Structure formats: structure tokens, C-alpha cells
Amino acid sequence: METANGTAAAQNGTPNENGDYKLKFCTVCASNNNRSMEAHLRLSQANYPVISFGTGSLVRLPGPTITQPNVYQFNKTSYDSMYKELEAKDPRLYRNNGILNMLGRNRGVKWGPERWQDWPVGVPRLQHTSDRGSEGTEGGVVDVVFTCEERCWDAVIDDLLNRGSPLNRPVHVINIEIKDNHEEAHIGGQGILDLANSLNAAAAEERGAIGPAAFDSGSAAARASFDERVPEIIAAWQERWPNLPSTWTLAWF
Amino acid sequence: MATSSALSVPDQIRQLNDARKLVLGDVKYYPSVVRGILPIIGPTAPIELRRWVTDFLAEAFATPALPNSEKETMQPYVLTTLESLIEHEGDAQVLRNVIQTAASIYPLAMRWIINNSYDTVTWERMVSIKQKILQLWDIVPPTVRICCIKFAQRVVLAQSIASGAEHRYGGGLDVSLDKVPPNHQTLDPRTLEAEASGLLDRMLSILQGNNDGLLVDATLNCLSIMVRTRPATSSRILNALLNFNPLQAANSPLTPKTKVMIKSMEKTARLLLIHLSKRDPHNPIVPRIQQHVEGTMRMVAELFDSAGRKRPLEPKPQDGYDAKRPRIEASQIQIPPLGPGPHSLADVFTLIGNDGLKFFDVSQVPPSLVARIAVNTLSRLDAQVLAKAVDGVRGRLETLNNSPPAELNPNTAPLGVDEDEDDYEPDFYQAEDTEQILNKLDSAPAPAVAEPRISLDDTLGLRSFSLPQPQQLTPEMALNAGNGTVTRVLEMMKSLDEPATKKQKAGFNRLAASSESRDSWMTILARLATRSSAGLEEISVKAEADDSSRPSSLNNGIREILYNYIMEDFRTHIDVAVSWLCEEWYNDKVLQKAGGDHPLYYEKCTLRLIDGFLPYLRPQDKVLTRFLSEIPELNRAILSRVKHMCRDPSVTQLALTSLLYLVIMRPPIKEAALDTVQDIWTDYEDARSMAGRYLTKYRPLFLENATNRENNDSPTPAPAGAAITT
Numbered sequence: 001m002e003t004a005n006g007t008a009a010a011q012n013g014t015p016n017e018n019g020d021y022k023l024k025f026c027t028v029c030a031s032n033n034n035r036s037m038e039a040h041l042r043l044s045q046a047n048y049p050v051i052s053f054g055t056g057s058l059v060r061l062p063g064p065t066i067t068q069p070n071v072y073q074f075n076k077t078s079y080d081s082m083y084k085e086l087e088a089k090d091p092r093l094y095r096n097n098g099i100l101n102m103l104g105r106n107r108g109v110k111w112g113p114e115r116w117q118d119w120p121v122g123v124p125r126l127q128h129t130s131d132r133g134s135e136g137t138e139g140g141v142v143d144v145v146f147t148c149e150e151r152c153w154d155a156v157i158d159d160l161l162n163r164g165s166p167l168n169r170p171v172h173v174i175n176i177e178i179k180d181n182h183e184e185a186h187i188g189g190q191g192i193l194d195l196a197n198s199l200n201a202a203a204a205e206e207r208g209a210i211g212p213a214a215f216d217s218g219s220a221a222a223r224a225s226f227d228e229r230v231p232e233i234i235a236a237w238q239e240r241w242p243n244l245p246s247t248w249t250l251a252w253f
Numbered sequence: 254m255a256t257s258s259a260l261s262v263p264d265q266i267r268q269l270n271d272a273r274k275l276v277l278g279d280v281k282y283y284p285s286v287v288r289g290i291l292p293i294i295g296p297t298a299p300i301e302l303r304r305w306v307t308d309f310l311a312e313a314f315a316t317p318a319l320p321n322s323e324k325e326t327m328q329p330y331v332l333t334t335l336e337s338l339i340e341h342e343g344d345a346q347v348l349r350n351v352i353q354t355a356a357s358i359y360p361l362a363m364r365w366i367i368n369n370s371y372d373t374v375t376w377e378r379m380v381s382i383k384q385k386i387l388q389l390w391d392i393v394p395p396t397v398r399i400c401c402i403k404f405a406q407r408v409v410l411a412q413s414i415a416s417g418a419e420h421r422y423g424g425g426l427d428v429s430l431d432k433v434p435p436n437h438q439t440l441d442p443r444t445l446e447a448e449a450s451g452l453l454d455r456m457l458s459i460l461q462g463n464n465d466g467l468l469v470d471a472t473l474n475c476l477s478i479m480v481r482t483r484p485a486t487s488s489r490i491l492n493a494l495l496n497f498n499p500l501q502a503a504n505s506p507l508t509p510k511t512k513v514m515i516k517s518m519e520k521t522a523r524l525l526l527i528h529l530s531k532r533d534p535h536n537p538i539v540p541r542i543q544q545h546v547e548g549t550m551r552m553v554a555e556l557f558d559s560a561g562r563k564r565p566l567e568p569k570p571q572d573g574y575d576a577k578r579p580r581i582e583a584s585q586i587q588i589p590p591l592g593p594g595p596h597s598l599a600d601v602f603t604l605i606g607n608d609g610l611k612f613f614d615v616s617q618v619p620p621s622l623v624a625r626i627a628v629n630t631l632s633r634l635d636a637q638v639l640a641k642a643v644d645g646v647r648g649r650l651e652t653l654n655n656s657p658p659a660e661l662n663p664n665t666a667p668l669g670v671d672e673d674e675d676d677y678e679p680d681f682y683q684a685e686d687t688e689q690i691l692n693k694l695d696s697a698p699a700p701a702v703a704e705p706r707i708s709l710d711d712t713l714g715l716r717s718f719s720l721p722q723p724q725q726l727t728p729e730m731a732l733n734a735g736n737g738t739v740t741r742v743l744e745m746m747k748s749l750d751e752p753a754t755k756k757q758k759a760g761f762n763r764l765a766a767s768s769e770s771r772d773s774w775m776t777i778l779a780r781l782a783t784r785s786s787a788g789l790e791e792i793s794v795k796a797e798a799d800d801s802s803r804p805s806s807l808n809n810g811i812r813e814i815l816y817n818y819i820m821e822d823f824r825t826h827i828d829v830a831v832s833w834l835c836e837e838w839y840n841d842k843v844l845q846k847a848g849g850d851h852p853l854y855y856e857k858c859t860l861r862l863i864d865g866f867l868p869y870l871r872p873q874d875k876v877l878t879r880f881l882s883e884i885p886e887l888n889r890a891i892l893s894r895v896k897h898m899c900r901d902p903s904v905t906q907l908a909l910t911s912l913l914y915l916v917i918m919r920p921p922i923k924e925a926a927l928d929t930v931q932d933i934w935t936d937y938e939d940a941r942s943m944a945g946r947y948l949t950k951y952r953p954l955f956l957e958n959a960t961n962r963e964n965n966d967s968p969t970p971a972p973a974g975a976a977i978t979t
Contacts, residue, residue: 122316124277138277139312157474157524164426164478167315168356168403170471207346225345225396231466231517235509248513249521250470252403253315 021204024049025133025196026142028152030056032074032113035148035178037106038189040133043196044109049136051125053116055147055155061099064090074115079107098182108132117159121253122167141253144199145171146192148178148185153247165252172199172230175247191241198237202229262299269305280319284327287313291334300344307338307350314357321425325361332358332378339385345397348389352400355382359404360411360425363433363440370438383408387452399471402459405452406475412449413483426478446485453479453486457493464501466514473521480529491529491538495545497522503556512557519553588645591652601649604642736810739778743814746774779833782811783840783854812854816861823866827876831883834859838885856891859884863894872903878911887915887922892929902939909933909943916951927951934959 025043029036032054040052059072061082072082083103086094094100110131122141128134147153153175160173174195178188203226227250234248260268269290276282287310294306310331314324331354338351359379366376383404390401407425415429430449433440459472476494480487499518505511523546530539588604603611615623724730749771786808815833819826837855844851863880870877881887881895898908915926931952934944948956 120317122312123318124316126278138274140316141312154524157521158528161474161477161525161528164482165403165406165475166317166426168353168400168407169311169315170399170403225394227396227399227467228394231513232510235513238513239509246513247520248466248517249474250399250467251474252471 021200021207022048022136023144023196023200023203024136024142026050026145027052027148027192028055028116028145028156029148029178030054030152030180031059031061032115033059033061033079033106034102034180034182035185035188036146037102037109038185039146039148039192041105041109042189042193044133046193046196048133048196048200049142050133051114051128051131051137051142052110053114053119055116055152055159059113061086062097064093072113074113075118076112078112079103079110081112083107102182110134116156121163122169141167141169141171143171143203144196145173146195147173147175148188149180150175150177150247157249157251160251160253163253167253169253170227171251171253172227173249173251174234177245188244191237191244194240195234195237198233199226199230202226202233262301265293266301266305269302269309273309276313280316280323283313283319284323287327287331291331294334295337300347303338303342303344303347304350307347307354310335311350311353311357314354314361321361324358325365328358328361328365329372329375332362332375332382336378336382336385339382339389345394348393348397349400352386352389352397352404355379355386356400356404356407357425359383359407360428363411364425364428366439367432367434367437373439376439390455395465395467398468402456402468402471403475405456406479409449409453409456409479409486410483412445413479413485414446415482416484426482429483450485453489457489460493460497462501464505464511464514466517469497469499469518470521473518473525477525477528481532491542494522494526495541499549500552500556507556515553515556519549523550588642588648591649596653601653602646604645732807732810735807736814739781739807739811739814742774742778743818746771746778749774775829775832776836778811778815779836782808782815782833783836787840787844787851812858816858816865819862820865823862823869824874824876827880830862831880834862834884855886856888859891860894863891867894867898870898870904870907872907874904874907877907878914881911882914882918887919887925889925889928892922892925893932896929896932896936899933899937899940902937905933905937905940905943909940909947913947916947931955 025048027036027039027043027050032052036052036054040050043050054074056074059074059077059082061070061072063069070082070086080103083100086099086103091100110128120140122139125134125137125140128137145156147156153173156173160171176188176192176195178184178191206226230250231248234246238244238246272286272290276286290306290309294303298306313319314328314331335351335355335358338347339355342348342351362376362379366372366379386401386404390398390405393401410426411428412430414431415427417431430442430446433442433445435442456472459468463469473494476490480490499515499522503511503515526542526546530536530542533539591600599611786806815829819830819833823830834855837858841853841855844853867877877895881891892912895908895912899905909930912926912930916923916930919926927948930944930947933940934948934956937944945956
């Protein structure tokens with residue numbers, strides 16, 4: 001995986017410092033804590049507009065045993081309050097299983113876990129200015145949704161079908177299968193960033209293609225658009241990241 | 254407002270961004286901001302501005318933050334701009350934005366004309382935009398086409414009758430044909446409905462024979478709301494979905510990109526179908542949906558599976574086979590009915606008139622060749638010819654069946670006394686399964702199938718075939734099979750790479766099969782050799798220790814294999830030898846503890862091994878030292894072999910160092926080792942100087958005595974000296 005990452009970095013070159021066009025991303029996992037937040041942080045560090053959600057009914061964090069998870073409400077509990085509660089409960093346990101580290105990271109990224117199904121797509125998000133990656137997401141829409149698990153992808157698509165696509169805005173929904181542990185989330189975050197870089201490069205190219213500079217090239221019309229290139233970008237990415245199976249569809253907000 | 258043309262484009266965009274922030278913060282500014290920016294984007298405006306403004310318009314008419322009533326009053330004056338853009342625009346992104354905006358506006362414009370039937374100008378404009386978009390549909394690149402599809406979806410929604418079941422949808426989704434009053438001045442419900450129906454067909458045609466995942470997904474993902482809220486569309490959509498085959502794209506070469514698309518289309522269609530059946534679980538079509546979903550999933554999985562595999566080996570086409578033989582047409586072939594008289598089974602099935610061929614004994618041809626010819630012939634056979642032949646044979650059988658049984662001619666009838674075993678003997682056959690008899694008959698050469706069986710009481714259907722009883726398993730066969738298995742394990746083990754780092758061994762309690770390494774397999778073999786029949790063997794009364802005279806057992810077979818394996822390269826396999834001997838020693842101890850009279854193997858195996866490799870030792874082979882120090886138990890018998898090594902002066906040094914090592918490192922055997930050194934000193938003249946050096950240190954007294962004795966007595970020393978000469 002390390003070598004795969006190395007080649008990826010070489011292929012994608014500089015993330016997106018140079019072009020100012022940026023795709024808007026959204027990351028989704030079950031509890032909006034581990035995988036989606038790792039990817040949220042990575043994408044925001046690369047200066048992408050990014051928001052994140054969970055598709056579960058409740059936020060579930062590991063507890064002392066498998067049958068005693070710590071359960072919280074979406075949208076109502078902050079990462080900080082979870083951190084403080086678990087730290088008071090059993091600091092040794094939650095430090096050793098990495099939960100406190102994770103919550104500590106998350107509270108530096110945004111206020112608290114948000115539920116996908118409760119997200120009013122297209123409603124301005126101006127109250128999130130302190131979130132990392134919030135710049136560019138004020139309009140409350142994104143171009144690409146990354147889910148981190150097949151059933152989250154299913155939940156997102158089902159929810160979008162249910163909403164009835166009132167906004168008429170296309171959105172690429174891509175699942176990257178990541179196991180729910182810290183190590184895999186870390187690797188998955190790198191994979192998602194790599195894919196985001198590849199997608200953004202294509203989108204930026206499309207933006208620039210028909211601009212004033214491209215008139216003399218004359219090939220603007222022949223060049224495939226970003227939307228059309230998504231499947232082949234994913235296919236190429238999949239070769240670089242064979243251990244992160246992916247699924248894609250074009251859906252509507 | 255940013256209308257001043259004196260400003261540079263980036264400055265204008267910056268101002269526009271500020272204006273957008275303002276409306277995002279408070280949507281009530283939308284109407285004035287929209288009105289303010291429209292003038293700056295004629296078709297001649299810089300492309301950045303056209304993109305920005307159209308993007309902003311799409312957002313303004315999409316956002317749920319702005320009430321529909323506001324959007325409705327805003328749309329009439331936006332349509333003019335949209336119309337001029339759609340007519341002249343060449344930029345894909347501007348077109349996308351314009352079409353998205355139009356899709357959001359369409360139901361609003363329709364509601365507007367429903368309620369303001371005087372404003373035909375606005376509605377005309379909307380209709381003209383619609384026509385233009387529907388024209389563009391087929392000529393624009395896919396990225397714009399998906400927006401055309403979405404626009405068509407909104408038109409279909411607005412122009413079909415709603416079920417009335419779901420009213421909670423915003424964004425104009427609730428505008429539908431039933432909102433149009435029947436006597437409306439401008440809108441004719443029937444025309445609108447017909448147009449919607451046509452557009453739906455056009456949308457659904459994308460699902461047929463299209464292998465572009467982008468277009469298919471875009472279509473699939475906007476069908477749900479139509480099925481759920483516009484009943485007139487649902488059966489057509491469901492039918493199209495059930496006829497949709499995501500593998501259409503599989504005809505083209507399976508590149509990574511097509512794989513992504515096929516997977517995407519299958520998954521998207523599957524989710525849509527599951528989504529629909531979840532929301533309408535009592536619909537009679539649900540079982541069909543489930544069946545379809547499962548079938549398609551399986552097909553896709555198979556496609557992806559088999560794509561990874563190699564093509565199976567195809568039988569070579571037989572060159573010239575076709576060329577040499579004229580094609581048999583169905584019309585050419587004639588099946589003559591059987592003549593009078595007794596017929597053999599072969600007669601019934603003989604389709605050709607060539608008598609010479611009748612005497613050809615097929616059983617002389619190798620079965621594999623027969624099978625190949627048969628398969629080849631059947632695969633090339635004209636179905637009509639086959640049908641005709643089958644009919645002919647069936648006709649013959651029927652005639653035979655209907656004909657009276659042949660009268661026995663007393664002169665030629667068999668007497669039944671000196672008949673051979675071909676004859677029917679109930680007692681003989683009783684012992685066998687009828688099916689076995691049939692099998693036997695099947696495999697018998699054709700002429701041997703005797704006439705009586707043509708009585709045709711049985712049907713010609715395939716009978717069940719039961720395999721004959723296998724041969725009784727003898728202990729020898731079991732042993733052979735066991736040895737074969739062990740040999741195979743060993744072969745496999747040899748092919749395993751040794752792990753780079755050797756892990757600490759956990760002694761006898763380690764799990765033999767905890768890893769797939771050479772080591773763990775070795776442990777399994779050694780334990781099979783030692784423990785598998787531990788306690789089952791007794792020392793034979795005759796106590797002939799000779800291996801060859803003993804009935805061989807699996808254990809000894811494995812021991813033999815282990816021995817051979819070690820001897821293949823004893824220098825590198827010495828660790829195997831040591832661990833095997835440890836297992837032997839341990840097993841001996843356990844058996845001794847358990848009591849009873851069991852053969853002990855440790856010493857025997859050790860001696861055999863040491864005898865095996867000693868002759869091949871070279872002076873620098875430290876393996877001996879290692880072997881002697883690592884095997885679990887030493888005794889004088891073993892050490893005596895070391896002594897005999899010294900017959901070869903070149904390895905004397907090695908033997909002595911090994912012994913010295915034992916003296917230092919293994920106190921229990923120290924005295925025995927020193928005795929051996931002493932013996933070497935005594936027995937081998939050549940080794941004296943070296944042995945003497947050790948003895949001066951550990952047995953000075955002996956050396957003194959010996960030298961004294963030698964000086965006093967005869968030059969020939971101990972009786973063992975004679976042993977060397979023999």
C-alpha cells in the first residue's frame with residue numbers, strides 16, 4: 001500500500017495549490033467519527049471544500065464490551081462533550097483503544113457528527129465557518145460524495161432517491177470500502193485524497209479547457225468532460241489502490 | 254451591483270461573490286440580486302461571467318431556502334436571459350447551468366401559467382427553451398445530456414397526473430397535470446400528457462442498448478420519484494427496469510473502465526429496484542423484481558469472475574474433417590425399415606447400408622478416441638438429420654414391439670445346456686444390482702448384446718448409473734496411500750521458502766500447524782512418525798530388531814522418508830534431524846512412563862543418522878558439534894561412533910573438538926566423552942597428539958600412566974589397536 005501511495009503521489013503531482021478551481025467533496029461513514037472524519041481532515045488539509053456525515057441512526061462508539069457501545073445523538077452531541085464524557089468514564093480504556101485520540105482529532109475538525117439523512121441539501125451552510133474545509137461549501141451542495149462503506153453508499157443513494165432530486169444537480173457518489181479501524185481509516189483517507197486529487201485535476205482541466213487559453217488549441221470540443229472521465233479516473237485509481245474496492249454512480253440532489 | 258463594465262473580470266467576480274454571500278446569508282435579497290446581475294451576461298459577456306451567473310441562477314432556483322412563491326415571481330424575467338443563452342451558447346458548463354435552471358423553473362413556470370393564463374408570453378418563452386433543450390439532447394456531450402435527461406424528467410413530472418399520495422415534496426415536484434384546469438386557455442392537458450408520455454419513452458430508451466454508465470445512471474437515478482408519485486409512469490418504468498441489462502456494455506472488451514461502468518449500472522439499477530419494492534412491498538411485481546435483481550447480480554459476478562480466469566482449452570478443430578465429407582442433408586438421409594427376421598440390437602440402430610462397416614469392432618478403438626469422435630460428430634450434426642434418424646429408429650422399435658414374438662424353430666433353438674454365460678441365468682444375476690448389470694451390458698461390445706434383450710420391455714430413457722463397489726481396502730493399500738500423502742507433504746514442504754527470521758521455538762508444546770512454514774510441516778511429520786501409533790506397537794516376541802523383517806508400518810515409512818530427507822543434505826537439514834530426534838526421545842519417554850513393553854526408537858534413529866552422515870563429514874563440518882550438543886540424549890554407543898570417525902585422520906580434529914565441547918557444555922556426558930577421548934588416544938596413533946592435549950588438561954593421570962606403561966611395555970598398546978587392523 002505504501003508503494004501504491006508513492007506512485008499515486010507521483011502521478012497526481014501537486015494536489016491543488018496551483019489551480020483555483022476546486023471540486024466540493026463530502027465524506028460519509030456510519031457514525032461520522034472515524035473514516036469520514038479522517039478523510040474530511042485529509043481533504044481539508046489539501047484545501048478542498050469538504051463536509052462530512054454519518055448514515056447511521058445514532059453515533060455508536062466502542063464501549064467496554066461489544067454489547068455496551070457508547071451511543072450519542074447525531075447533530076446534538078459535540079465531539080468535545082463525547083471526549084469529556086469518555087475521559088471521565090475510563091481514561092485508560094478510551095485512550096488505549098484510540099477513541100480519545102480520535103475524538104480529540106475530530107473536535108479540531110468540526111463541532112459534532114452530522115447525520116446524512118438530516119442534511120438539507122442546498123440550504124446555505126454559513127454557521128459552519130469554523131469547520132475545517134468549510135470554505136467553498138457555503139452553498140450547501142457538493143460535487144462528489146465519498147462513502148466509506150457499501151451500506152453507507154446504499155443509504156446515501158436510497159436517501160437521494162427518496163428526496164426525489166428536487167435540485168436537478170448531478171452528484172457523483174463513490175464508495176471506497178474501508179474497514180472501520182484506525183489503521184484502515186488512515187490508509188483509506190490517503191486513498192480518498194488521491195482520488196480527490198485525480199478528480200479535481202480532471203475538473204480543473206475541463207474548466208480551463210474552454211477558457212480563453214484553449215480557443216487556439218481547437219480540441220476543446222473533442223476533449224471529454226469531467227463527468228465522462230469519472231469512470232476511467234476511478235478505474236485508474238482502482239489499479240493504484242487494489243485493496244480499496246470502489247463503486248460509483250451519478251445521482252441527483 | 255457588479256454591473257459596471259469598467260471593472261476587470263476578476264474584480265467583477267469578486268463583487269459577485271460578495272453578492273452571493275449576501276443572499277446566502279439572507280434569501281430575501283435573492284430577487285433584487287438576480288434582477289441586478291442579469292444584465293451583465295449577454296451571449297457576448299466573458300465566459301467566466303456567463304459561467305458564474307448561470308451557476309448562480311441554477312443555485313437560486315434550486316435552493317430550498319428560497320420559497321417557491323419567490324422563485325415563481327422571479328422566473329418570468331430570468332427566462333429571457335435563459336432563452337438567449339440556450340440559443341447561442343457553446344460552452345458546456347454554461348449549458349449545464351442553464352438547463353439545470355430551466356429544469357428547476359419548468360414546474361414553476363407551469364404553475365405560473367395555470368394561475369396567470371393571460372401571461373402567454375412567459376409560457377411561450379418556457380416552451381421555446383424546452384424545445385431547444387430537447388433538440389440539444391442528442392447533439393450535446395454526455396455531461397450536458399444528463400442535464401437534458403433531468404430536464405425531461407421534470408417535464409414528465411409536471412405533465413403527468415399525480416397520485417396525490419405524496420405531497421410533502423418541495424422544489425416544484427408537486428406541480429402536476431391534475432393542477433391544470435380542463436378549460437385552461439393556453440394549456441391543453443391531453444397534449445401535455447402526450448408529450449410527457451413521449452419524453453418518458455425517450456428517457457427509458459436510454460436503458461436499452463446503451464453502454465454509457467454516466468447516461469444510464471443519470472436516468473436510473475431520476476426514475477424513483479416518477480414511479481412513486483406519477484402512477485401512469487410506473488408500470489412502463491418498471492418494465493423498462495426489468496428489461497434493463499447492465500451487461501450490454503460487456504460486449505465490448507472488458508477494460509477497467511467498462512468494469513467500473515457495468516458494476517455501477519448494475520448496482521444503481523439494483524438499488525433503485527430494491528428502493529421501489531421497499532416502498533411498495535405489496536405490489537405483485539415485487540417477486541419478479543427480486544428474481545431479476547438476483548439474476549443480474551449473479552450474471553455480473555460471473556462476468557467479473559470469468560474475466561479473471563483463462564479460457565478453457567478448446568479441442569483442436571479437426572482440420573479437413575469437413576472438407577472430406579459431403580454434407581448430409583436431412584432430405585438425403587433415408588432410414589429403411591427393418592426387414593423380416595430376427596434382428597440384433599445393432600441392426601436396429603444401423604442407419605447405413607454399408608455391410609463392411611457392420612463387422613467393424615468399435616471396441617478396438619481406444620475409448621478416448623471414440624468419445625472424441627462422438628462429441629465432434631454430435632456437435633456438428635444437423636439437428637434435422639438427427640431428428641430424422643431418431644424418428645427412424647423409433648419407428649423400427651415400434652414395429653418390433655408390435656410384431657408377434659418370433660416362433661422358436663425347434664431345430665435351431667438353443668438347448669440351454671451347453672450355452673455359454675451369455676445366457677440368462679436368474680440365479681447368477683440375482684447377486685448383482687440390476688443397474689450394475691445394465692452398466693455391464695452397456696460396456697459390452699455390441700455383438701455380444703444378446704438378442705433376448707430386444708424384447709424392449711424397458712423404456713429407452715436414461716437409467717440411473719451406480720458405480721460398482723470399490724475394491725476392498727487392504728492394510729497395504731492404506732499404508733501405500735498414507736506414504737503417498739506423506740511424500741506429497743514432504744514435496745510441498747521442500748518447495749516452501751524458509752522464513753527469513755527464525756522464531757523462537759516453544760518446545761514440545763508448540764502447535765505443529767500454527768503456521769504454513771517448512772518448520773511446522775516438519776513438526777507434523779515428525780509427530781506423525783512418533784506419536785501416531787504410540788502405544789499400539791508391542792515388541793515382537795522374536796525381537797528381531799532388523800527393520801526389514803518387520804511388517805512395515807506407517808510410522809516407519811515416515812521415519813524412512815524423514816531419514817532420506819535429512820540425508821539429502823544433512824548439513825542444512827540438521828535442524829530437522831535434531832527436532833525429529835527430540836520428538837523420538839520425547840515419545841520414548843512418554844511410552845516408558847506409561848509402562849508396557851514398547852519398542853524404543855530414539856537410540857536406533859540416532860545411530861542410524863549418525864552412521865549415515867559420518868562417512869561424509871569434512872573437517873570443517875561444524876554440524877557434528879551442533880548435532881551432538883543438541884540431540885536430547887547421548888550415550889556411549891553414540892560416542893563410540895564418534896570415536897570410529899578418527900579412522901580418518903582429517904576429521905580427527907573435528908571429532909575431538911566436538912567431544913571437548915560436550916565435556917565443557919554437557920556435564921552429564923562429560924565422563925563418557927572423556928573416556929571416548931581416552932579411547933581415541935589409545936586406539937589411534939595419528940590422533941594422539943591432539944587427544945593428548947585435551948587429556949593433559951582433563952585426565953593428566955591417565956596420560957601419565959599410559960605414557961609410563963608405553964615406555965615400559967611393548968610398543969603395541971591396547972587391544973583395540975587390533976580392531977583397527979581388521
